[in-house]
Amino acid sequence: MEITLPTAPTGANADQPAPGQSRYGWLAASLRARITQGEWVPGTALPAEALLAKEHGVALGTLRQALALLVADGLLERQHGRGTFVRAGLGGASMLRFFRFRHGGELQAAPRSRILTRQVLLASAEAAEALGLPAGASVLRLQRLRSLDGQPVLLEDITLPLPLFDPLSASDTAAWDDLLYPMYQRVCGVTIHRAEDCLSFGLLSADQAALLKLDAGHPCAQVQRRAFDMGGRCVELRSTLGDAFAFQYTAQVR
Amino acid sequence: MEITLPTAPTGANADQPAPGQSRYGWLAASLRARITQGEWVPGTALPAEALLAKEHGVALGTLRQALALLVADGLLERQHGRGTFVRAGLGGASMLRFFRFRHGGELQAAPRSRILTRQVLLASAEAAEALGLPAGASVLRLQRLRSLDGQPVLLEDITLPLPLFDPLSASDTAAWDDLLYPMYQRVCGVTIHRAEDCLSFGLLSADQAALLKLDAGHPCAQVQRRAFDMGGRCVELRSTLGDAFAFQYTAQVR
DNA sequence: CAGTGGTCTAGACCACCGC
DNA sequence: CGGTGGTCTAGACCACTGG
Known part of the structure; x- marks a missing residue:
């Protein structure tokens, strides 16, 4: 679902929605900002509806509309009788949803990963544009091979913006987790929440084919x-x- | 978005939601049934909120929850100041969303279509299962070639359940529309509302390749x-x- | 202008969870 | 049992659309 949230409350914090801005939309943006800034860590529960409503001087129904926006956006999860929780980010095994690698027919656990190369280099124009970096900024470039039951199956090329992912440019890659997204969260405090995947077909180059043990x-x-x-x-x-x-x-x- | 609507009101019509069933869920199912049965044709407006609410002896907010379900399901569309409308079905050009056929770089209009073969035959076990038909039921089988600017680009194999699509088994295929879904609606009264597409990869057989003017x-x-x-x-x-x-x-x- | 949907309120009661 | 979210009500007022 596509949701465009109203602009977050500016700076310190305005105690009023902008004119022409719905109260619940503004509330949602406000709560989103507090979540993003780590006030409530993924997995924790928000205060009860009644409390939040009283805090913001708003009726219950209005607060519920705000929460509904964040639920639709995948940021929150509500559980009847338990509370409203900040959702954990993407797991990192999501790439397997595009492939049907099996082992005798059974579904497979997450693949083992090995980092082949790691470089710090200048961001290309396209990469800087996509990552919202200034021209001439540095990025971390990883090449990774993922294997299932010892067989190489996926070859990945990953680009990360650099001040943010600095902790990854020094640590020993052999000790890294098989799943990167949980590690981004643990080591860099970055929670991956959403992704856009563009699918296409092509032919393997000789180098790529060799790594995947297929023909060029x-x-x-x-x-x-x-x-x-x-x-x-x-x-x-x-x-x-x-x-x-x-x-x-x-x-x-x- | 995935939405499971409560079971529709049984038979004639129960004037009460089943126990353990929310009032707005029941209302949504009830309205969905009236739409499906053609009481409101795609494109027409439903009665105003206030009217519907009074008709069903329900508060405005409750009725709005019911409508919200149908909107989320893609069945209705609300327009501020105008009304609540039954949405038209899928257009039929949706297959192009998977391909990037261009003509010099510009986006292309819907492709021209030609029916290559039309047969009436017994449904395979899988087809009967998927279409909810009894064993031994008949289906209409079409093979269709879609061309863009004179170049064949898509080869289709279509299976339709037969009592429902009888009008298509007699008419002259040369006079058919380029888009099938609007024709299903006009000729058979069937509105296509949703689809599941499973994508995969393969190699063309000699026959298929010949029709698409590619190599086997x-x-x-x-x-x-x-x-x-x-x-x-x-x-x-x-x-x-x-x-x-x-x-x-x-x-x-x- | 009259009619539509969108926002918001201030309550009441219910259903679920965990202790 | 107390606390949570889920349902429902009966209003008021606003914002948008079209004649």
Whole structure:
């Protein structure tokens, strides 16, 4: 679902919605800002409806409308009788949703990952544009191979904006987790909340084919991802290649 | 968005929601049934909120919750100051969303269509299952070639349940519209409201390649679609093949 | 202008959860 | 049991649309 939230309350904090701005829309933006800034960590519960409503001097129904926006946006999750919780980010195994790698027919656990290369370099014009970086900014570039049961299946090229992901440019890559998104959160405080995946088909280059143990020119599926944090900033560019014959994806139309 | 509506009111009509059933959920199901049965044709406006609320002896807010469900489901569309309208079904050009066929770089109009074959035959076990037909039921099978600017680009195989689509088994296929979904609506009274597309990759057979003017064994993208009417019944199975290198699709994650 | 949907209120009562 | 979110009410007022 596409949701455009009203602009967040400016600076310190305005205690009033802008004119022409609905109260619940403004409230949602306000709560979103507090979540993004870490006031409530993913997994924790917000104060009860009644409390929040009284705090903001607003009727229950109005507060509920604000929460509904954030729920629709995937930022919050409500549980009857328990509370309203900040959702955890994306798990990181989501790339498998595009492929049907199996082991004898059974569904597979998350693949093992190995970092092949790690470089610090200047962002290309396109990368800077997508990541919202100034011209000439540095990025961290990773090449990663993901294997299932010892067989290489996915080849990834990852670009990360650099002041933000500094902690990753020094640590020992051999000790990294198999899943990057939970590690982004733990090590860099970045929660991946949403992503856009662009799918297409191509042919493997000789280098790529060698790493995936396929023939050069073998058909491959490519997933180009832009991943966003809870504030809506793009914080990761990723290109993933895999055997086209293993590709499968289901989409809902309308 | 995935929404499970409560079961529709049984038979004639119960004037009360079942126990353990929310009033607005029941109301939504009731309105959905009236829309599906053609009481309000796509494009027409429903009675005003206040009227509907009074008719059903319910508060405004409750009625609005019911309408919100149907809006989220894509069945209704609300326009501030104008009214609440029944949405038209899918247009039928939706297959192009998976491919980037261009003519010199410009976006293209809907492709021209030609029916290659039309047969009435017994439904396979899988087709009968998917379409909710009894064993031994008949289906209409179409093979269709869609062309852009004279170039064949998509090859389709379409299966339709037969009592429902009888009007299509007799008429002259040369006079058919380029887009099938609007014709389903006009000729058979069937409104396509939603579809599930399963994407995969393969190689063209010699026959398929000849029709698409490509080489045998050329990589192709396949879209297997199940299309549903406003009542949620599956009423069309479709398999579409196109050049894999023209394929491109963008998906939202979370 | 009259009619439509959109926002907001201040309550009441219910259903679910965990202790 | 007390606390949570879920449902429902009966209003008031605003914002948009069209004649």
